[in-house]
Amino acid sequence: MAESMRGLSRTHRCTEVSKANIGETVTVMGWVQKRRNLGSLIFVDLRDRSGLLQIVFDENDIGTDGFDKAGKLRSEFVIAVVGKVEARSGAVNENMATGGIEIRATELRVLSEAETPPFPIEEESNTKEDLRLKYRYLDLRRPDLQRNLIMRSNVATLTRQFLAEEGFLEIETPMLTKSTPEGARDYLVPSRVHPGNFYALPQSPQLFKQLLMCSGYDRYFQIVKCFRDEDLRADRQPEFTQIDIELSFVDVDDVIAVNERLLQKMFKETIGIDVQLPIRRMTYAEAMDRFGSDKPDLRFGMELKNVSDVVKDCGFAVFTGALEKGGSVRGINADGQGAMPRKKIDALVEFAKGFGAKGLAYLAINEDGTYKSSFAKFMTEEQLDTLVTAMQGKPGDLLLFAADEDDIVFDVLGNLRLEIARSLDLLDKNVYNFLWVTEFPLLEYSKEQGRYVAKHHPFTMPMEEDLDLLDTEPGKVRAKAYDIVLNGTEIGGGSVRIFQNHIQEKMFEVLGFSKEDAYDRFGFLLNAFKYGVPPHAGLAYGLDRLVMLMAKEDSIRDVIAFPKVKDASCLMTDAPNIVEEKQLEELGIEISEEVVEAAAESTEE
Template identity: 75%
Template sequence: MAESMQGLKRTHRCGELSMKNVGETVTVMGWVQKNRNKGGIVFVDLRDRAGLLQIVFEDEEELMAKAAKLRSEFVVAVVGTVVARSGAVNKNMATGEIEVRASELRILSESETPPFPIEENSKTKEELRLKYRFLDLRRPDLQRNLMMRSRVATLTRAFLAEEGFLEIETPTMIKSTPEGARDYLIPSRVNPGTFYALPQSPQLLKQLLMCSGYDRYFQLARCYRDEDLRADRQPEFTQIDMELSFVDVDDVIDVNERLLAKLFKEVLDVEVSLPIPRMTWQEAMDRFGSDKPDTRFGMELKDVTDVVKDCEFVVFKGAIENGGSVRGINAGGQGSMPRKKIDKLVDFAKDFGAKGLAYIAIHEDGTVKSSFGKFMKEEEMTALIEAMDGQNGDLLLFAADKNKVVWDVLGNLRLEIARQLELLDKNEYKFLWVTEFPLMEWSDEQGRYLAMHHPFTMPMDEDIPMLDTDLGKVRAKAYDIVLNGTEIGGGSVRIFNNEIQSKMLELLGFTPEQAEEQFGFLLRAFRYGVPPHAGLAYGLDRLVMLMAKQDSIRDVIAFPKIKDASDLMTEAPAAVDTKQLEELGIEISKPAEEE
């Protein structure tokens, strides 16, 4: 029978007590983690979000009998005295030097046997844990993650307020825009046949706030994208979103470097060395095959096109003749890798567009085994090994194709080898700014240029004349902040000149009428005096995931979705009542195969 809390007031959380409290009478409340009945004494581990505390019941028979009935996840209130542990100190518990001798116990709520144990580093399948997420969230490791997230949010708000930013909320029911990922749509009942969209980001609205003179804005913004999910993606997520007026690239980078340094010092006691290194997009691609390079280890790409341009190996020749390149990575010390393992790396490379991988294995005794050696003269092979800085015991891997494919293949291959060799240390935090992205990227699928970031990004001043002559070479005033090979934030200086903005939309294939229809409210605002402005947005979930040393953002979000964007706990999305659909003028058509 559940009892009432009446007359009791919690004095401490379980994990907050220490030797300093010895002798005090305290009232603690929480969930029963374990119950051990040793005959003349009952030990109960009590858990709340602050940690575990050992409660001891002895002497009083009625109290002991009641304590003996406690089961895992019962919710109880205990009054007692803090004493030094009578038994051995438990060094694995923050409260391991003390225990509470109980004088009163109230069972506030009983529990059925949970479907899995509530414990750290649970081995239970994720599907089951997500179905019972309200229980999963009781696990101490998940609670620490969410408390860290809360701390990051609180510190961010305080820091940005101190820097003169105003927290302003923008609407979450907006007009749909066609660029970028798919929108989630909301039908309007009042205006039949029309739809709102959930925002993929507050981009245009924060630019309008700059037009309105608010100077420095931020919000922790909920954003939505209807796209395929990965470990670091969810259909709804949170951005630390900001925009600043009368600034250029360096000003945005400066305030954000100081924000990151504060967060890492306060939350993790990690010093972030400032200034954070910067690298252009071109250099990042050439050296790491990625625009979000993991710089915790080497294994950098080397361009050997010039070294092999005259060789007879048809794969290399063909790639170079088609305007591509030949590049390689040196997996130091892996020259004795078994052929089976190399074949697995070849299969891995094929997933990223490679037709194959060429390799040279240099054994410890200096003998060379190569998949393409018979097509190379001895001096050509020697020059190639030298260009790759190949030493005895190294494994050299090569990809030959269009640059985009070669970068993708080798960029992912170096990460895969680093994972296999356990070179990725989660205790190391390597930050990097990647700058000067291409303004546009060509889409073979659509047969036109698309904005690499979004249509409101300012070209580099010196590249503006090339908008009419060589669009593919125009660089953007865009910058991403990368941590350990994950992009945690990105931003740009925005276009504030109406002519350049109209030109940009025209280059992206918008007619003046289409531009007016989609972005008219922004273009109108641009006619009334626009300050130069720039901004940046972090993925809060990704940032906290890395700070908490987790592999998935699901572990730092209270109620995440799974890969098909459904919620196993609430069973959303779900069918709705026909009456609701009728009010919205919506009819569900059956999929063709059902018909």
């Protein structure tokens, strides 16, 4: 039978009790982690979000009824304990913050009993994730997850404090907006009041924060939910949180400077890491050329080398064929991996094929300086020596090469270097390597749509020196865009925005929008631009990804209270789910038979 708290008031959280409190009477409350009955004494580890505290029940102190009650405690019972703080009578536990003290109980109340949980409430649980997510309210009791969410709260609080001190105003923007399909797929919300019409949940507050700059608010921020209906992966969710920032009368350097100070404060005060300023910058072109990625991980080397000129006259058709088609031949040097078994090399070849490679050429340098290679018979000894020199190869190294269109070569080798680094345990989570990647392409060509599309969004400012290329070579135009990368993960990105009408109109023209199309999609923003718009720029962080890296986790699900799984469903609440026919009728929505049948088949599976 659960008891009342009446007359009791908690005086301390578990780890707020220390040796300084010895001799004092305190009241603590929390969950029973475990109970040990030694006959004359009962020991209980009490847990709350701060940590663990040992409680000692002695019949001489708590009485027969209290002692009997303590003997019936089970894991996850919620209890209140009044008692005196004493130095620990047994061995000191150096692994606990409260390992040198204990509470000798004088009163016990069982506030809530608990069934046996479906899995142990413990750190670094080995329980399958699906089961933990079904009982997420229990999973969230685990100390490691609680530390993650406390860290997330601290990051959000520090961000608010810092930006307020820098003159930013926190302003909310709407959740129900207009669909502007130029990016990821929208989540749509049907309107009952306007039958047949839909709101969209925001993919970002982009247009609204630009309107706030038009309205003269100068510096805006918001920690805001955003939504994208896209396939999930470890660092992606259908709903996610952004730290959204916009500033007026600034250029690239101004935005970078304020965000560097924010990151420095955030990492120092949250996890004690000193971020050295200024953070290194690298252009998109250099990042792709050296690392095959626009978010390179700089914790290790293994840089790409362009050996196209070295192999252009060799007899290996895979290399020469790629060059004849306008592609390139590039390689990476897996330092010290020359003795890698053929089975592992074959696995790397299959891995490369997953990123579009037709194959992967390799050359192992034996300790005696001889070569073992998949293509040596097509090249002279001199050509092989020249290639090895170009790759800075030495005895014991493994050289891996991709030959194809540049985009494929970059994708293959960029991912291959990461795969090898993972297998060699080169990705140290205790190292925090920041990088600004700048001067992204403004546009990329979509074969599917048969036109150029914006790499970021249609309001990104081109580099001034590239404006003339919009008419002649739009694919070569660089953007005043920048991403902040941490350990190979993009944690934020932004750009300087277009604020001049003639440039915005030219941008829409290049994207294939007629003036009517542009106004139909973005008219409210374009109309606002007619009334005086300041130069402005901004950036948005993925809060979930940022905290994931700070907490040294591999998935953002471990830093989100109630995450979705890969099919965007919630195992705990069973969302999404069907709704009553009456609700659909009010919205004028009818579910097709095909959808009903597909849903039934999915449920059966």
